[in-house]
Amino acid sequence: MTFTIATTLDDALAAMAAGARPVAGGSDLVVAARHGKAPLPGSIVAIDRLGDLAQITGTADGVRIGALATHATLMRHPLIVDSYPGLADASALVGSPATRNVGTLGGNVMNSSPAMDTGAPLLALGASVELRSVTGTRIVPLGELWTGPGRNVAAADELCTAVLIPAPATARGTASSSAYVRLEYRRAMEIAVVGAGASITVAADGTVESIAIALTAVAPTIISVTGLDAFVGKPLDVAALAAVGAIASEQASPISDLRASDSYRRHCVGVMARRAAEAAARRAGGELIAIPVNRAFGIGAAR
């Protein structure tokens, strides 16, 4: 087994070209190995010292989040909290303070678990990843990244360098926001039983201009809810929210496991989708709902 510590991006890419797997916080890679889920790879390159990859920068097109940004940073970063609060909601729920301090966004996204928390808000926000290797750089929308539990389209030598989120719609009079909620049985060290992220733009008259919802832990990957166009141009009232929930439940294909039965998951993902949409819409309407929505909003009786 070889273990190298990269001090430059080029080092890291070269190591990956030579067959090394990257490790960032190690909170998935190492923990999975210790649990016997997957043995440690024979060759590992640590990327955690590539400080540039931890930057969060506002750009003309939105925000560029370095892959090494930790959940602890994301949940408090003003740019994220103000413009992409759904991502902050998700990061704030990850594990415990210790997990959030070591766990990175790049690790969460590239680990590609269908139960990952940042996936649903990022997908609803239309995010992409920047993948780099010694041979070049490409941008892959998240909707095309994940192919199954723990699987994605990145080549073995491709490092995720950043997650890119497009700027919210800024047309006159419209307002956008996002939210993420998950079903959890306890308030720390939990894993999403199911979850939902929503990104919504509302017009000045309160009608929906755009709505996107993605679901956690109800399919082999994070999935987008389709067919939400019907809600555009209408207010997101109680009936509409209930309908959003029903559509989410219908599109879920959950499994039964130790955490929940498929029928309970199907029911609850609808509840989560409804609540995420409601929280996002209320935030878009100017209401301050503290991060994470789970605590602020009574998810899991957590008012």
Add this chain to the structure above:
Amino acid sequence: MPAATTPRFVRADGPDKVTGSGRYTADLTLTGMLAAKFRYAEIAHGRITRLDVSAARAMPGVFAVLTADDVPDVRFGPFVQDRTLFARDVVRYEGEVVAAVAAVNATVAQLAVDAIVVEYEPLPVITDLEAALAGDSLLVHDGWAGYGAGDPVVRDRNDASFSSITKGDVDAGLAEADHVVSSRYVADGCHAAPIEPRAVLAQWEGNKVTIWTSTQVPFDARAGVCETLEMPASRVRIIVPHLGGGFGGKCGFHYEAHIAALARAAKRPVRLVFSRREEFFAPDRRREGMIIDVQTGVRSDGTITARKAWIAIDNGAYTTDAGFFSQLAAMHVSGPYKIPNVHIDAHLVYTNLQPSGSVRAPTAPQACWALESHTDEVAKAVGMDPVAFRKLNAVDTGDIGPSGQTYGEIGVQRCIDEATALVDYGQALPDDEAIGVAIGWWPSFSVPSGAYLKIDGDGSAQIITGAQECGTGAVMTLRQLAADELGMNAEDFELVYQDTSVAPYDMGATGSQTLFNNGRAVVAAAGQVAEQLRSLAAEFLEAAPADIVLADGHAHVAGSPTSTVSIAELAGIAAGSELLIGHGSGTPPAAPPLAGSSCVGDLGMAAFVAPQFSCHAVRVRLDRDTGVVRVMEVGTAHDSGTIINEMGALGQVEGGVMMGIGQALTEGAQYDADGHQRNTGLLEYKLQTCADSPVIRTHFVQIVTPDAGPRGAKGLAEAPNVATAAAISNAIAKLVGQPVRQLPMTAERVWKAMQS
């Protein structure tokens, strides 16, 4: 009686544990030490048709591979001798040890374990308690009738221990009732889940073995080694380094003999360190699953006329200390109520699951959950407020309990008043909130115990105790008792403990007995030293020994403030002549008499020595869309007699409440149809975390109790774990409209109850 103690609580083991300088068993290494690994059955029931360890023995780096053929053929068990160290012929649960390996390191040991060839003829897996009790059921133990067992243990086929309580005429009592309410409750098994997975290290010198082990009961562990390896106690020394929690999971004798036998065969020290998975599925100790059918007759005015119940307890594959569970569960389903007519039958049923054993307040949280949920159903049937109903029917001072025990001064009614007041029971609540209330009880355990106390020439003092500190602080509190007796500070005493070759016998950190019994022993030992100091001081100060007062680290002559000498100076004098050494044991309080009831299978649990009582009142919030319940606020009141160390006592109550919340909502062992536990990690077996903890307020109803522990104290460590799940259940039932009849009351189960 000594002066009142300070509220400050200085733990002798605190700095070591907090700074990480303390050493736990898994931290110890010895020269030449080998690593141990076990080959487990991995199937729940099967006959061994082939067991071949030759390939494993031949592997380089492997020093010893043991099976049943390599140790004495001894069947053991405290109530029923149904166990062997290694499986013989038949395996009866997935975690049963078939073989053990010692090798240069854990990797090689695991490779050797994997190289052991075991083949089985699979046998049907028995997990259904009612089916197992049926006359035609397959037997978990074909040879049950030939096993040794204690005289009072009533056994029949898959029923390892039957017990009943009978008082009055239950059928007549039910006939007198205006309403008869029948309920069925089912509790899943769960786990003690200590944070430290267990570890054992053994080293031989000549024909003596020293075993460092994470046990709650060092003397029991020693007895187990002596019995199974056929050795006298004088050749076995058990030392417990710091213990990383136990909650009962580390009571009993487990793996000390396996590791000692490996070390003897390998001629090297051998250490076993469990993984988290092993800590979950392997030890013969888990909180028992249970089925409780209970029926109560009640008059329209709310008085209970009769209670009848049938209880089946999952014993698992072998009978550990669970032998007494049937009687204890029967007591908890009777409950601390005035009931003229009672009949309870309880069965301890063999299955092919992990053996059950005492986990903090064994049988009580489940049985209390069932009984107290049922009690709210009974109150509802007569249209009474559940708190008023309990106040009407609960026992109190002078009353006679279900097993015929007459109580002295007890505080049940006061506990109900105090706990409900702490959460403002009766307040207007939002419609997603409710307060549930439950009462519980628990005996104190009166057993022998001993202590030595000495003061060396420089005035430093030591308490040498057989008591085991499992984190409760009970051993730590012994310093306070000695200090008060000798007029010194708690910090002046060093504790020498957890070493069977040094200290007198103690039952261990089990049965809430540590302070209850060791307190008596330490006070007696300190009293002897106090006598010595008084006579030395009397000589030195030219006064009568009766006039000497020990206080502030000095001996004073009463009424003559300038006439004083320090205890250190007296110790210096003693060092040149008769040394300052005391020893004590004292007489354990006797069990109270019973009258007017009868018990079949009486294993001593029908008479509660210094009975403890509690009431928990819990405000919960329900997410009606998902069934997720959150505990917001808990008020507890405990009658545990005199509270000696209030800070330590609060820690016990708060920890017990948190454990109770886990049992109520998230902690349940889940099995597949083949008897494999599926959730053997802390992600899927969900303990409560700090983030989940509610506001907990506690009131101690302090009654100086005669025939009890030091200064009128009762036990306390288990009592706080009795009533929490029950109170939560009653709050949930108010919100859902009916109880959730399976424990844990997971979000999904609550949601399902809301659908029906």
